[in-house]
Amino acid sequence: xxxxxxxxxxxxxxxxxxxxxxxxxxxxxxxxxxxxxxxxxxxxxxxxxxxxxxxxxxxxxxxxxxxxxxxxxxxxxxxxxxxxxxxxxxxxxxxxxxxxxxxxxxxxxxxxxx
Amino acid sequence: xxxxxxxxxxxxxxxxxxxxxxxxxxxxxxxxxxxxxxxxxxxxxxxxxxxxxxxxxxxxxxxxxxxxxxxxxxxxxxxxxxxxxxxxxxxxxxxxxxxxxxxxxxxxxxxxxx
Numbered sequence: 001x002x003x004x005x006x007x008x009x010x011x012x013x014x015x016x017x018x019x020x021x022x023x024x025x026x027x028x029x030x031x032x033x034x035x036x037x038x039x040x041x042x043x044x045x046x047x048x049x050x051x052x053x054x055x056x057x058x059x060x061x062x063x064x065x066x067x068x069x070x071x072x073x074x075x076x077x078x079x080x081x082x083x084x085x086x087x088x089x090x091x092x093x094x095x096x097x098x099x100x101x102x103x104x105x106x107x108x109x110x111x112x113x114x
Numbered sequence: 115x116x117x118x119x120x121x122x123x124x125x126x127x128x129x130x131x132x133x134x135x136x137x138x139x140x141x142x143x144x145x146x147x148x149x150x151x152x153x154x155x156x157x158x159x160x161x162x163x164x165x166x167x168x169x170x171x172x173x174x175x176x177x178x179x180x181x182x183x184x185x186x187x188x189x190x191x192x193x194x195x196x197x198x199x200x201x202x203x204x205x206x207x208x209x210x211x212x213x214x215x216x217x218x219x220x221x222x223x224x225x226x227x228x
Binding site for chain 2: 002003019022023039040041042043044045047048049066067068076079080083087106107108109110111112113114
């Protein structure tokens with residue numbers, strides 16, 4: 001099982017508009033048929049003790065919110081097809097609309113210790 | 115649904131020993147009964163195009179490997195209990211054994227846009 005994980009750090013000033021875009025965007029991602037399902041999570045730093053080993057510093061926490069999407073991928077070739085045929089097209093509108101007011105980080109996670 | 119996510123960046127020189135410890139560790143985590151299940155993933159940067167929006171820089175990729183564990187949490191109070199009663203005890207052995215040869219980052223992910 002493979003998860004294509006996208007972490008979006010979203011400035012508070014655009015949060016509502018961005019989340020509306022995101023729901024639409026996840027549907028478009030699924031419509032490519034490169035992913036079998038998707039789950040949207042909100043990072044909740046308040047549930048983590050402040051022990052200095054957290055992912056984001058407190059400056060970021062005061063200005064932005066992080067949303068994490070797990071796209072389940074059926075196979076490596078489905079994921080490749082997404083990058084080759086769909087990624088640029090599906091990412092462009094958010095960059096046009098929100099500019100530097102959000103940041104994206106991406107990871108591919110494969111089940112197991114390889 | 116809540117995921118307690120731990121990302122471990124592990125230097126190659128300790129990788130085998132560390133992974134043996136990790137399998138044992140995940141079992142000990144589950145034995146606390148604070149989590150309902152756990153999945154271990156390996157980050158596979160080779161499946162991601164090199165477009166400058168990835169989570170780790172290439173220096174890190176040459177010296178270390180990232181492993182991500184998703185611990186499913188039944189409730190916020192189960193997670194609190196883990197932090198209060200178990201976290202220090204379960205984390206200490208790896209710090210003693212591997213020192214600075216691994217780094218941990220932690221996030222709590224809550225299903226949905228909150």
